[in-house]
Amino acid sequence: METGKVIEAAIAYFENDIRRISHLLKVYGFAKAIGEKEQLDLFTMECLETAAVLHDIGIKISEEKYQSSAGKYQELEGPPVAAVILKKLEFPAPVTERVAYLIGHHHTYDKIEGMDYQILVEADFLVNINEDGLDSSKQGLDSIRKIKENIFKTKTGTKILESIYLSKVN
Template sequence: MTAGDLVKEMISYYEGDPKRIQHFLKVYAYAKIIGEGEGLDEETQDILETAAITHDIGIKLSEKKYQSSSGKYQEIEGPAEAEKMLTRLGYDKARMERVCYLIGHHHTYDHIDGMDYQILVEADFLVNLAEEHAKEETICSVRDKIFRTGTGKFMLEKIFSKKS
């Protein structure tokens, strides 16, 4: 199973919803770049990329069940949805458990317990800050409170630089 195969599955899952598809593709791209920049081992990089592709898989069910896409509901509904998809695609149990853990915690920032988790959060913030047209004050706060990796900080500074 390649990342490309999983991307195609997620595109099918979000068929007709270009906003959600573009969001996870951007998070995946940033996560891949940050992970490579930070020198993750192959297994951790694979877990990170898998989690980045599937991190918002709980949104559809959250909107259906709770009429909300809030992070809390994504964390509740996402792991089981991801497990179904990843099992069907033949992912091994150990990696799948970590991916599901990351999906179930990607909006929780006070107990980040690994580089895969840290990078997923940073990649999601890079995309969300841009999509939400965040103010400079918010960007600076997120930089100071959330970002820990050198590659993530570099990307945040360059993407949101006021230079033109």
């Protein structure tokens, strides 16, 4: 697994955009922790970790091309950028294909297929809840409960969500 090289490439791609770099590192950290606790096989773990680092890689092009960072644009623009990065890093085609699929669907929640996909979505939510300020109001807490009910499926991800955002209010 060459996650360090992927992180280095993503940091270079985002240049001095510390907000995006911090986001990808936080999502990567949660994804790695959940994946390890859920005991993913090596291939699935490699796909998960790589996708976690690159999941928002399409955001720069989305903002330039559409003046928007909306998820649908990230899903559209991210896979080709990721494929170029992974080709330069000489990743095997099966990993690159799965990572492109995950990036191209990480904002689509109605047809989650595979533990790597599920965990990527959970990790992104764990970070976005805080970054979007949902954890600071009653309405936000209601939203977090709905996210837990509708999105979270892994024991580890659910436990982390509860521990961070719901433990003092239950």
